[in-house]
Amino acid sequence: MFGSTGGGYIAGMKQVFPVDYEAEVSQRLVEASHANDLKSAAECIADPFVDVNFIGAVSLKSRKTELVLRDEAATEVRFEFEEFRTEVTALFLAAHAGNVTLVRKLLSVGANVNQKLFRGYATTAAVREGHIEILEILVNGGATQPACEEALLEASYVGQARSAELLLGSDMIRPHVAVHALVTASCRGFVNVVDTLIKVTGEPLIQRKDDTAEVLKSRLEAFHRQTEPVIDYYAKKGVVAQLQAERPPKEVTAEVQKVLSS
Numbered sequence: 001m002f003g004s005t006g007g008g009y010i011a012g013m014k015q016v017f018p019v020d021y022e023a024e025v026s027q028r029l030v031e032a033s034h035a036n037d038l039k040s041a042a043e044c045i046a047d048p049f050v051d052v053n054f055i056g057a058v059s060l061k062s063r064k065t066e067l068v069l070r071d072e073a074a075t076e077v078r079f080e081f082e083e084f085r086t087e088v089t090a091l092f093l094a095a096h097a098g099n100v101t102l103v104r105k106l107l108s109v110g111a112n113v114n115q116k117l118f119r120g121y122a123t124t125a126a127v128r129e130g131h132i133e134i135l136e137i138l139v140n141g142g143a144t145q146p147a148c149e150e151a152l153l154e155a156s157y158v159g160q161a162r163s164a165e166l167l168l169g170s171d172m173i174r175p176h177v178a179v180h181a182l183v184t185a186s187c188r189g190f191v192n193v194v195d196t197l198i199k200v201t202g203e204p205l206i207q208r209k210d211d212t213a214e215v216l217k218s219r220l221e222a223f224h225r226q227t228e229p230v231i232d233y234y235a236k237k238g239v240v241a242q243l244q245a246e247r248p249p250k251e252v253t254a255e256v257q258k259v260l261s262s
Contacts, residue, residue, distance in 0.1 A: 026054030033093035096125040123151035148172035156181035159190035
């Protein structure tokens with residue numbers, strides 16, 4: 001006698017599961033987290049065969065933050081979104097989507113807050129998408145120094161001052177990493193992050209005479225007037241390559257070498 005029940009099959013008196021059933025139900029958990037489907041995710045989590053730290057492939061839409069110059073405002077922030085195929089965990093996706101309930105549930109059943117993926121840690125995802133409550137949950141849920149430090153660098157890159165303040169207060173950030181974050185925020189023009197880092201670390205700010213909003217505006221105008229036309233000129237000739245520089249250094253180096261050799 002054969003019949004089905006859930007993901008398994010009844011053969012006589014025994015329930016038989018496909019050989020790859022664990023991967024199947026774990027991938028379903030990843031997909032449910034990606035769809036922000038709490039009910040389906042809960043059903044997968046309740047399955048004794050599920051691996052909550054399973055890494056599955058999805059098409060992820062991520063937010064990019066840029067500081068732009070417009071008229072007299074040198075601190076206008078523009079958000080853009082990019083979509084790409086990548087491998088992630090359910091916890092990473094829940095943090096990315098801002099699903100507080102799912103994040104708490106996954107942590108309660110053993111999801112690894114310190115599992116690093118191509119797009120970083122779950123803490124990185126929370127910072128990148130601006131989910132401060134989830135970041136706090138992850139930090140309190142056992143995020144280690146690497147996860148907190150990478151999240152701080154992400155906060156300095158995307159202009160998340162509140163996230164930076166929370167992470168600095170976790171006592172997980174080494175001084176040289178805080179300095180790195182300060183330099184990044186300064187180069188990106190995120191004054192609020194710079195102010196937060198200085199306030200929390202207590203380091204005095206030494207400002208150069210040419211490090212002002214007026215000078216920044218002048219430099220940006222010069223870039224748009226003098227440099228961009230040169231890029232456009234060579235782009236029309238087909239000799240300009242655009243690379244995604246947010247990937248690991250080894251991958252970026254390999255792609256640069258590939259472009260130069262082609």
